[in-house]
Amino acid sequence: MVFSSHLFLFYFLPASLALYYLSPRWLKHLTLTAVSYVFYGWANPLFVVLMFISTLIDYLCGLALVGQLRPSAWHDSPGLLPAGQPRTRSQRWVLAISMVSNLALLGFFKYANFLACNYTALVESLGLTGLGLEGVFKVTLPLGISFYTFQSMSYAIDVYRGDAMAIRNPIDYWCYVAMFPQLVAGPIIRFQDVAEQLRQRTHTAEKFARGIAFLGLGLGKKILLANPCGKVADMAFDAGSVGCGDAWFGAVAYAFQIYFDFSAYSDMAIGLGLMLGFMFAKNFDSPYRSHSITEFWRRWHLSLSTWLRDNLYFPLGGNRKGVLRTHVNLAVVMLLGGLWHGASWNFVIWGALHGLMLILERLGGQH
Amino acid sequence: MLGLSSPQSGAGLIGGLVYQPYYVGSMLLAAIVVWFCPQTWDFTRTVTWKKALWITAVSWMAIVAMTTQDFNPFIYFIF
Numbered sequence: 532m533v534f535s536s537h538l539f540l541f542y543f544l545p546a547s548l549a550l551y552y553l554s555p556r557w558l559k560h561l562t563l564t565a566v567s568y569v570f571y572g573w574a575n576p577l578f579v580v581l582m583f584i585s586t587l588i589d590y591l592c593g594l595a596l597v598g599q600l601r602p603s604a605w606h607d608s609p610g611l612l613p614a615g616q617p618r619t620r621s622q623r624w625v626l627a628i629s630m631v632s633n634l635a636l637l638g639f640f641k642y643a644n645f646l647a648c649n650y651t652a653l654v655e656s657l658g659l660t661g662l663g664l665e666g667v668f669k670v671t672l673p674l675g676i677s678f679y680t681f682q683s684m685s686y687a688i689d690v691y692r693g694d695a696m697a698i699r700n701p702i703d704y705w706c707y708v709a710m711f712p713q714l715v716a717g718p719i720i721r722f723q724d725v726a727e728q729l730r731q732r733t734h735t736a737e738k739f740a741r742g743i744a745f746l747g748l749g750l751g752k753k754i755l756l757a758n759p760c761g762k763v764a765d766m767a768f769d770a771g772s773v774g775c776g777d778a779w780f781g782a783v784a785y786a787f788q789i790y791f792d793f794s795a796y797s798d799m800a801i802g803l804g805l806m807l808g809f810m811f812a813k814n815f816d817s818p819y820r821s822h823s824i825t826e827f828w829r830r831w832h833l834s835l836s837t838w839l840r841d842n843l844y845f846p847l848g849g850n851r852k853g854v855l856r857t858h859v860n861l862a863v864v865m866l867l868g869g870l871w872h873g874a875s876w877n878f879v880i881w882g883a884l885h886g887l888m889l890i891l892e893r894l895g896g897q898h
Numbered sequence: 899m900l901g902l903s904s905p906q907s908g909a910g911l912i913g914g915l916v917y918q919p920y921y922v923g924s925m926l927l928a929a930i931v932v933w934f935c936p937q938t939w940d941f942t943r944t945v946t947w948k949k950a951l952w953i954t955a956v957s958w959m960a961i962v963a964m965t966t967q968d969f970n971p972f973i974y975f976i977f
Contacts, residue, residue: 535970540961741942743953744941744942747953747960750956750961751956751957751959752931754960755956756928758963760921760925760928763916763924766912770912774912783925788973789973798938801939819933
């Protein structure tokens with residue numbers, strides 16, 4: 532189900548909002564979780580099982596990290612680990628379980644086809660045709676798996692670091708992972724950013740009105756700007772042969788398409804969140820007004836950039852281990868960030884190019 | 899691949915498709931919105947009646963246009 536569709540705008544959204552607002556306060560999160568699972572399962576009900584498994588693992592990991600797997604232990608402490616203190620061996624194992632399980636899910640469903648394809652190409656180039664995996668299996672990519680695995684993983688990481696309290700109410704946690712405004716394409720919401728809102732939030736006319744405004748403008752950006760530009764890009768890219776000017780026109784059209792596609796989605800996600808009482812952080816900050824690539828990555832897909840910075844760049848050492856290591860860290864983060872966007876070599880090259888540009892800008896004094 | 903050879907004959911036909919007034923107008927409007935319009939975040943901080951009318955008009959145009967367009971999911975849905 533797509534936000535910019537009649538089914539969503541005229542049927543699913545009104546019904547969901549009605550059910551949500553008619554539900555008593557104690558039932559709202561369950562209602563929201565249920566409609567979110569319907570939203571997600573609309574494309575393929577089997578995808579729901581995967582998301583459920585990922586959510587369950589991290590919910591249990593969160594409790595295990597604070598030693599509160601048994602409900603009888605819940606009154607012992609608030610479920611918040613002291614920040615900056617060393618962790619026990621079992622806590623490190625629990626975090627590892629969370630990360631390995633989420634990355635394994637993501638790795639298999641997103642990259643299995645890519646790896647099989649490259650393996651087959653390699654063995655065929657070596658003349659070992661019979662060892663290829665072409666056509667042996669084909670894995671379907673579940674919608675939004677890149678987002679909800681990262682989001683779910685970030686919860687366990689935040690609890691481990693002592694940045695967030697472990698959540699005890701399973702419905703609240705399922706709601707955090709599955710809520711439909713951000714489920715399929717972000718923003719990747721850090722648990723600590725919404726923990727308080729899950730406990731209590733206001734539902735005001737001003738918030739709802741602002742939410743409708745976000746939704747309307749996002750819909751306009753998608754239908755009136757992104758889609759026509761996308762049509763131009765598709766025509767140019769699909770042409771067997773194009774002249775120089777036409778090729779550039781198509782490339783510029785594609786640049787506008789991805790800009791407004793993502794801006795529109797971010798607006799609509801924030802708008803839907805506001806209509807449900809949630810205030811999500813800004814995820815898109817006019818990136819084409821940037822004056823450098825460094826600035827660009829502080830404006831484009833903010834939630835992903837922040838996630839990669841906090842959970843990959845900083846743990847690798849950030850810029851604290853010398854110039855060469857800083858550049859290596861930047862390259863690794865951008866390569867993996869590129870790969871996150873898609874399982875193909877053009878995404879890896881795209882990530883590598885951006886990593887190179889960031890490094891060159893650092894060498895030139897831009898930070 | 900690097901644009902060092904001439905395009906095949908017939909390549910000019912693509913111009914008849916992509917340079918239609920609707921598409922050129924959309925691209926120009928896109929450029930104006932990207933570089934000159936306020937962000938949605940700032941524009942919606944306070945929703946006045948004037949802004950509400952403007953947003954309603956944009957929404958209605960989008961809904962009408964939606965009925966004439968092919969299904970086109972968000973690009974990020976492939977991630």
